[in-house]
Each structure stands twice: as C-alpha cells, then as structure tokens.
Amino acid sequence: MSKQKFYVVWKGNNPGVYKSWEKCQNEIKNVNGALFKSFASLEEAKKAYDHGYEEYKQSLDYKNISDGPELNSISVDAASSGNPGLMEYQGVDTDTKVILFKMGPFNNATNNIGEFLALVHGIAILEKKSDKKIIYSDSITAMSWVRKKHCHTKLKRNEENEEVFVLVERAISWLKENNYSVIIKKWDTKNWGEIPADFGRK
Numbered sequence: 200m201s202k203q204k205f206y207v208v209w210k211g212n213n214p215g216v217y218k219s220w221e222k223c224q225n226e227i228k229n230v231n232g233a234l235f236k237s238f239a240s241l242e243e244a245k246k247a248y249d250h251g252y253e254e255y256k257q258s259l260d261y262k263n264i265s266d267g268p269e270l271n272s273i274s275v276d277a278a279s280s281g282n283p284g285l286m287e288y289q290g291v292d293t294d295t296k297v298i299l300f301k302m303g304p305f306n307n308a309t310n311n312i313g314e315f316l317a318l319v320h321g322i323a324i325l326e327k328k329s330d331k332k333i334i335y336s337d338s339i340t341a342m343s344w345v346r347k348k349h350c351h352t353k354l355k356r357n358e359e360n361e362e363v364f365v366l367v368e369r370a371i372s373w374l375k376e377n378n379y380s381v382i383i384k385k386w387d388t389k390n391w392g393e394i395p396a397d398f399g400r401k
Contacts, residue, residue, distance in 0.1 A: 205244035209234035209252035216244045254343050268391055269384075270294040272333035275321045276396035277313025283354055286310065286363070288317035290324070291396045293335060299324065307360040312352055312367060314341035317396070318383070319370040326379045337386040337394045345383065348374040 206223035208214050211230050217223045220237075227233035234252045238244040247255045268274075270293050277288035287303025300320060303313070318341045321334045336342055344350050348371060356364045386394040393399075 202239065204237045204239065205241050206235060206237050207244050207248045209236075209248065209255075211235065214248075216241070216248050250343075253346060254339070268293060268335060268386070269333050272331050272335055272384075273299060273321050273325065274335040274386065274394050274396040275314070275317035276337065276394050276398065277310050277317050278398035279308065279310040279313060283307045283309050283360070286313045287398070288313040288320070289396050289398075290317060290321040290334075293395050296395050302366075305360065305363045307354075307357065308363045309352060309354050311338065311340050311344075312350065312354065312363060314338035315344045315350055316363075316366055316370055318342065318345050319373060322379055322381045322383070323373055323377075325381045326377065332380060333382045333384060335384050335386040335394060337388050337397075339385065342383055342385065345374065 203218065204220070206217045206220060208217065208223060208226045211226040211233050212228070213226050215226070217226065218241075223235055227235050236247065236255075238247060272293045273290050274293045275288065275290040277286060279286040285304040285306060286308035287301065287305065289301040290299045291297060292299060302316070302320070314336060318334065318336050318338075322345070325331055325334060350367045350371060354360070388394065
C-alpha cells in the first residue's frame with residue numbers, strides 16, 4: 200500500500216495544502232500555469248506552502264550548489280549585538296576579502312534588516328560599476344525580502360532606529376525602480392565555511 204502524499208497548490212483555484220491527488224486536481228483544473236507539488240509529510244507540505252513557490256524553488260537550487268563559490272563575486276553579511284541591538288553590515292570581495300563597503304553601527308536594529316540592506320547595497324554597487332555580477336548572502340530571509348521588494352520586519356520604528364528605516368525605504372525604492380542583472384546566490388556555509396563578509400563574532 201502506497202504511503203499518503205500531501206499536495207501543495209501555490210497557484211490554483213484555491214491555493215492551499217490538500218491530502219489527496221483528486222482534490223489537488225480539482226484546484227489546478229483549467230488554471231493556466233498552475234503551480235503544485237506533492238510532499239511525503241504534512242509538515243513538509245505546510246512549510247513549502249507558507250514559504251511560497253519561489254522560496255521553495257530556490258531551496259532546491261541551494262541543495263545543488265557547485266563544489267565551491269564563484270570567486271569573481273562579492274559577499275555580504277550583517278551582525279548585531281542583541282536582536283534588536285547595535286547592527287552593522289558590510290560587503291567584501293569574495294576572493295580577496297577586501298572590504299568594499301561597511302555601514303553602521305545602527306541603534307535598535309535587527310540582523311535580518313542588516314542582511315537585507317547589505318544585499319541591496321551590494322546589488323546596487325555591482326549594477327553600477329563592477330564587472331562582477333554575482334553576489335552571495337547566507338540569509339534566506341534577506342534574499343526573500345529582496346525578491347519580494349519588501350522588508351517584512353516586525354521591528355517597530357522609533358526615534359532610535361529612524362536612520363535604519365530611512366535606509367530600508369531607500370533600498371525598497373531602489374529595488375522597485377531598477378531592473379538589475381546581478382545574480383543572487385546562497386552561500387553554502389555547511390560546505391564552504393563562514394561567508395567571507397562574516398564579522399567573526401559567533
């Protein structure tokens with residue numbers, strides 16, 4: 200007897216998680232470009248649905264990362280003392296580790312915001328004046344925010360972190376106003392070690 204499968208419908212008549220192929224078929228019927236996938240467990244299916252199709256697709260790409268990073272690239276990272284707390288971020292040449300930009304520290308900010316700002320900052324630099332067209336980040340969250348052109352932080356804006364939120368607004372505006380050719384890749388920490396832009400505070 201075959202094990203039960205669970206079906207995620209990202210794009211269909213009624214997107215959601217379904218427990219039978221028949222119900223999944225009903226939801227994708229007559230839908231142009233329907234997006235769906237079967238999973239072995241309900242937990243896995245719910246996680247894939249919650250993250251969205253694009254993030255799920257990228258997660259598959261991460262599992263097939265090449266033997267090593269492309270050295271003709273830059274890498275970005277952020278660090279925070281407390282979360283929220285003092286946050287800073289930077290971008291470096293992946294090969295030489297030379298710092299290309301460094302921002303902060305900023306008060307009352309989060310690591311995720313720093314990762315997001317670092318990624319957008321790096322993309323803008325590469326798009327403007329560099330022959331490098333690959334940027335590495337070790338933050339799936341930041342990559343998702345950049346892809347969605349929105350910073351989904353739960354951090355409350357206040358006088359202490361106003362400067363950071365101004366930078367966030369500027370970054371979002373840049374993403375919405377520019378079509379960039381830079382390729383964003385996930386840094387494979389497990390196989391490659393810490394990303395070159397890491398602040399070394401772990």
